[in-house]
Amino acid sequence: MLVAEFEPQIIAFCCNWCTYAAADLAGTARVHYPPNVRIVRVMCSGMVNPIYVLKAFEGGADGVLVAGCHLADCHYLDGPVKCDAMVDKLRKVLHVLGLEDERLRREMVSTSEGVLFARVIKEMVEQLKTIGPSPFKVKMEALA
Amino acid sequence: MNVKMDILSPYKEATDVILEAGGEPLKLCYQCGLCTAVCPWNLVRSFLVRRIIHEAQLGAVDFGSEDVWTCVTCRACVDRCPRGVEIIDVMRAIRRAVASLGIGAVPDALRISAKNIAGVGNPLGEAPEGRNDWAKDLKAKDFAAGTEVLYFPCCIPSYDPDVKTVARSVATIFNELKIDYGLIGTEAKCCGEAIRKAGHEDTFQSLAQNNIDLFASNGVKTVVVSSPHCYHTFKHEYPELGGKFEVIHITQYLASLIKKGSLKPSKEINKKVIYSDPCYLGRHNDIYDDPREILRSIPALGLVEFPDARENGLCCGGGGGRIWMDTAKGERFSDIRVEQAAEKGADIIAVACPYCLLNYRDSVLSMGKAETMQVKDITELVAQAL
């Protein structure tokens, strides 16, 4: 596969109250972004279990985005703090696995930041394009 | 305009160029007329910026009109536009359509300058080899890898006998302060900022590429410029084409030396000096304080301000390629400026741009004020005060 043709696939876990709504706002405002992302709606970024991220990588996702409210906006008060702790720990594990840092992205995008959401996706797609497909995806292809 | 109904979008190709240049914001214009109302041209004659934008939206630009060439790209309108329309880009695109697609006509004066620039790399049509002649007796060394800064004086101070003093002043100051600077070889060409605004995109591209390659091959890391126009294009336009060097305007450079304490003008200039903000230093690049800092550092110099200083500063009339075109008497902004300076009792108009210098000097002469009013580049004043 030519690197130029590589279209990274991103699975995003977005909190219902902020980032999911921000993605909705991007839609309402017709702010376009690359179609490489698939959103899984969760109620809170603090709900994102490390296994969701690992499973996404197992499935061959090139990148995973975990996004939710800003610290002070959380519908559940401190979900982002819990999410941060989860991501920090998971990052260490993924590091041992040799996974590039860029593949797991943590963002805080509030309801009003539709444009930011689109920008995050654009950025992530660009970054992933430069670092290429996920090593786990290659596994799938190798086996296929 | 003819009586017949206008056909919208007669030049599809040109329209596309303009829409592309104006981008999304062009479509956003809601015709409030603020641009017209802040445009300095309306101090001297009617120039309906708003109408041109609307024509651009519809693809109905009258390419034959002299309005195509009127805009001085002073940015007064862009700064205030409630919808963020990049009016200068639109103007540039219209000119480009005329210049490159051959619809309408390029004014003669501009055509000659454009030809000179494209041919010999400077608007004056001078020999490229003579580019550094101004510095012959000043022991300025040629730039070599490792030299700290490159001094790039702009074509006008390089060639124009009356403006050479600007470049020579800079060299004098640099020599005095033992600054490790050099001049680039005579392969250097005009920066291309103005000719690009005048619609000659291809010329600009080749000039820029020439200079970028030249700088890169000589290992240039820092360029000090005398012209805000060079500054603007080096800073904002060259990087997109691969230019990777730092650019500093001479006023920024000198102000930083003053702050550091290494430059201390000591001779008194007991004159009332009024400073005119160049559009490309001020509105385009937000540099307002550095030039004033320099002037304040000169002993005995009395700094006065124009009524519309800084953000509201009036253009000299030389931007956007207008420096090469004829402006009728009575329509010259520089005349207004000189009048204002006289009202403020200024002895000297201080400038920081070669275009301003040319325009104001012309106005002072043609208005018969040469006895009472001088026009000087800030660097000339500094050199004088050393």
Add this chain to the structure above:
Amino acid sequence: MNLEDIIQETKTYYCLECGKCTSVCPVARYDTSFSPRMMIENALLGFEDELVLDKELFSCLTCYTCQSECPSDVDFPVFVRKARAIAQGRGQRGICAHSGQLQSLARLMTSPTIKQKRLEWLSQEYRVSEKSDVLLWVGCAPYFEPIFEDIELSALGITKASLKILNSLGIEPKLLPNERCCGHDALWTGDIETFRKLAEHNAAQIKEAGVKKIVFTCPEGYRTFKLDYPNHVDLGCEVQHISELLAEKIGRNPDVLGKLKEIKKKVTYQDPCRLGRHLGVYDAPRRVLESIPGIELVEMKHSGLESICCGTSAFTNCDSCSNKLRSERLSEAVATGAEMLITACPKCQTHFRCAMVDKGEEHRPTPKIEIMDLANLVANAIGEGGKSSK
């Protein structure tokens, strides 16, 4: 593989339905619905659904207590393992502890193209050699390190201690920069596919490394390499648990580690199921313990062959029954009057530590005792630089 094959392979048909398995089964003691006998009976009757769709299938600790008592020598753990493979095929995975992260990591490690950074912890303090013919198996420790940091388990501490011991023995082992999970948990949860891939990756690397011996700090890796790999891959080298290596060296020369520091401690020892009942290694660790001056070893009520499992295997079905087992075992340890519980398996330690940070009941808190791996204890006793590598 179908049910019939499993019955054949594990000689299940010899079952006398005496129920001894169930009566000695530690799980069955707390979980009345768990019955090895019934599971075998279901198999023999051909009731596949009842066997493999029951979540209890994943409750078996595969601790080999049943087999050790079975008059017909039915290999119940292997029977369960194979039944689990069928269950996996039908989408049953048991309830994975820690949300299944550990299982997922094993699967991720099957990817051929990953470039792990598993040896970043390695410092100048330890001597390793590319040319060595002894390999120290690092295993899951680099992953456990961050995952279990909140229960203060340092799996890498055990690895480092083992390195220190090896160095003291004059061995500068080789470490593999890209070794994979041994596949133990995958195998025992019935994920044969993952196990096979991991085994192949590992075998290939070991072959390439050209070593003669692999030393393990983890009985699970040891068991897997020793008993399970040969069914799938050819390793062509010897494997040994560090306790065996130590016992062997000390047996030959009691001062092989130099003069050991005195550690005045009363300790008790937890036989890991894999090391004990699976592989019959009971004496070696005890001999090592006895070689440390000042250490007084006391045995728990159940030890050796009768030793009780730490309560969880392969990170599945870590339920209240598991917890009760752990509690029971910790109580036994405390009851000995020992100051420290020594084990020789990082996973035993993980599970015990996990239980000890539990909130517990107000009136009946989880028994607490200091817990340490045998390797750490030995490393602490080793003289110079005798920093405890916790």
Add this chain to the structure above:
Amino acid sequence: MEEIRTGVYICHCGSNIAGVVNVEEVARYVGTLPNVVVSRHYRYMCSDPGQDLIKKDIKELGINRVVVASCSPRMHEPTFRKAVEDGGLNPYLYEHANIREHCSWVHDDKKLATNKAKDLIRAAVMRVSHHEPLVIREVPLNPNVLVIGGGIAGMQAALDIANGQNKVYLVEREPSIGGHMAQLDRTFPTLDCSECILTPKMSDVGHHPFIELLAYSEVEEVSGSIGSFKVKVRKRARYVDENKCVGCGDCEEKCPRRTDSEFEMGLAKRGMAYIPFAQAIPNIATIDKREERLCKAACKEACPIRMNVLGYVSLIKEGRFREACEVMRRTNPLPAVCGRVCYAPCEEACNRGQFDEHIAIRGLKRFAVDYELKMGKHKAVPVERSKEEKVAIVGSGPSGLACAYDLVRQGYSVTVFESGPEAGGILRWGIPEYRLPKTVLANDIGHIQDLGVEIKVDTPVKRLGEIFDQGYKAIFMGTGAGMSQRMGIPGEDSPGVLHALDFLRQVNFGVKVDLGSKVAIIGGGNAAVDAARVAGRLGVEEVTVVYRRSRDEMPAIPSEIEEMEHEGAKIQFLAAPVKILSDNNRVRGIQCIRMEMGEPDASGRRRPVPVKGSEFTVEVDNVIMAIGQRVDKAMLPKELAYTDWGTLSVDPVTLQTNIDGVFAGGDVVSGPSDVIAAIAAGKRAACSIDAYLRGEELSVEEGGKVERLSEEEVTKVKERFASRNRVGVSKLKPETRVSGFEEVEHTYSPDEAQDEAGRCLASLVEGCFECGECKEVCEADAVDFDQTDQIIELEVGTIIVATGYDQFDPSVIPQYGYKKYDNVLTGLEFERLTCAAGPTEGKILLKDGREPESVAIVHCVGSRDQNYHEYCSRVCCMYGLKYAHLVRELTKADAYEFYIDMRCFGEGYEEFYKRLSEEGVNFIRGKVAKVTDEAITDEEKGKLIVVSEDTLLGKIVRVPVDMVILCSALEARSDADHVARLLSINRRTDGFFLERHVKLDPVATPTDGVFIAGCCEAPRDIPDTVAQAEAAAGKVLSLISKGTVTLEAAISTVDEAICHGCGRCEEICTFNAPKVAIKNGALVSSINEALCKGCGSCAVVCPTGAIAIRHFTQDEILAQVAALAEAC
């Protein structure tokens, strides 16, 4: 196990989805997915026929799982859940795929968008098969409601809800409800008077039995959730007792400080104690106290009559000189006198003195009364007699006058008996004119007489009985100590030896006194100095004061001594006369002896001792003895008892003499003292007499405690303010002084006085500085400076947020000249200008008071401009038109509307626009570039020139006008961010609060139970605001009438077979929902469903997998992830 039968419905959403996503292809593909029984696509799934498709399939095809792929679930998930439920399935057996906002609207590549839609739907299909039916539970809803914001929106909502007999707490930050609408003059397009339609509503709110109004309060904390919110409200201290205040406004009137009135947009001033506007609800005053004053008000405490120095000094600072006099007269009957001759203990105590120099309090006092006199003092209004009893005062000196003054003001009939020819006592005859001009004294006494005090001169009182016989019920003896002390030296009775008091009396009453060219004065008190200075003025060439101690011991006012010396008098210190030498009955000199200061005696005072053999002689022509005064018993009724010192004996507390009903005070009791002490005594006697006459016990007020600033406090003050010494006063030159009796000290000019008063530390703080003037005048005794903020805890079930908007500050657009040119106004300022109750009483006037001849109205100031606010503020076009109308109606001025687009969309709005066109308003289409005063033509001179392109003419226009009104944008409250966080609601990019759905749920927020109304959601006009408030009220009422709230079904659940009670869930939960406890013998966690919010963090930390979040289980999400990953 039940068979999963899934139905999938793909919505076209017209072309919104179908225009980008190939829905047919998607539907075909989805049909091939596992468990999918039916896959349909339809134009509008949210329509009834669309929903019917689902219901029909549930019935006919037996589908038991439903997936709809359409817009965002945040929009229509509830719709389809309802449809599924109506179809007979549990509503949670439903999954939503968002292929519009997340797909068709953000992508344009049809193929990729179609693929993405497939992925999203596949994921939904995989997930839905794991869904389980969930039970929706309900808990009671607290029917009490919190409304935040008391503008028209909040009031309307509160009234609607309260009218349904539900308790409403209305919290308003400002002292009064009313919001911006109360500031408006007339409302477009009907031109109703805003106040007229608003105030009845305000009053309803104020009196409603079901509304508890918490004005001047702010919500501090909100916890809980719909049905049971717990709210903490900070009720700020008003420093006014709400139950006592009657809203009379006296406090504001008397408040010495003024600040810009917020209500009047700074066009008028208000007091620090204030009621923001006449119709305020609650109609009670608020004291705007922002910080503690910097000084300890030691001046007031040091003053024997506790004058409100802070108050009058501050009034002087504000230029309110008459009011300053009023404040003084409240406590002091003789301010003019005290402004001159008081020894001013206040100044000595002044805390500013610790910092640089004390305030010239006496000088300021004098200035105020002098100013009043100069400008024409208003005659005092006689006090109505309210008490039957008559009181007699004997003696019209300071104590008698003070006693009379206080009693007459309490409603007694008071008569003063003065033995001399004129009232004033020692003030009249003892103090020389150059210190206290007679006119000044007469003015103070005149004021007392004007109040109703009768003064009978030349009426000595010999017997007390005769007074009682005249019906007087009490007597005050204030006869002073007017007799000179004798020295007892030889020659004292020689002619030419005078006693100071006699001397001064003679001079004061115009009796000619002949003196020689050399005069000696014996003594060091004020009388001595006065006598010396008077002697000088009478032409004596050589005045010598002989004093037996040194300068430091001299009791006279130091400045007086200094002035005396300036005027040429000499002092012989440490000299005592032993003998007066006379020749032929003419004094020729005095023989003195040198003294030296001895060792301190028991009292610590050093006594002078004669130096033996140091006698010397001073040659003089006259000697004036000024060595002290005593009470002249001969002048007093015989019945009275005396002390050993020859003064009247009185009860030290009540000042009653030995005779019942007879009181005494001043010098006659204390012996010679100063004016202010005498006034204090008179005032005290007045209190005592009042108590006596009423038969009450005398309540004794504690004396003031003079406090000093600590060193830290001084440092703090120094850091804040630069040192500035007192403003000096000019004085007559000594040469000119001695030629007459003109007053020596001049008074301050008004500017100087204001400057000096501005140094007062107390008045340098922001807001109220507790001068207590309001407390003094408050008849209801409502002022309470000890009040503190109260935290009130409320329990409510629902909340309505109606916090309104801020007006955009146009000064950020420098080109428009706001704050630079006087006559550039904002809309709200203009509203106040046209309001009849406003600062100009409804006249449209320029700052200089002229009526404008032309007015420009500039639209879109800060609106529709990406440099400020991109949105349209919606109301400006209409209020701009209204302004033009008012300009045309109220003045003869031309009106120019500078607009970009006219937006006249409401009821009667377009008609109003048409009407304005008929009224001759000029409409210019173009955005104004600048407002300037730089004239080009003569016509433009003195005008404001509005520059714009008239885009319809294609011409630049310069319109010279007198007034420019900027139609300023409405913007989100500056603290909207804080409020949003408080209530866990969200804001849009423009800063306003976000509604749950812009079209279908415009007053709800994403937070259940919190609703928004009015301009806090977006700019809107009054009708829309009221409609929205009613909508919000309707929402709340429907919840109340239902009485219960549905609990989140998607919450945590614990599998007790797995859980072993490790407690990690308990540790992480923010809402205390999980609790670990023994259940059936085992330690397990269980979830309190009322507390659980379903955030899911417990499931993440659960090590065993015992905890799951319903509807967001691991299986469900992993199925979705796995399905999405198939595309990877």
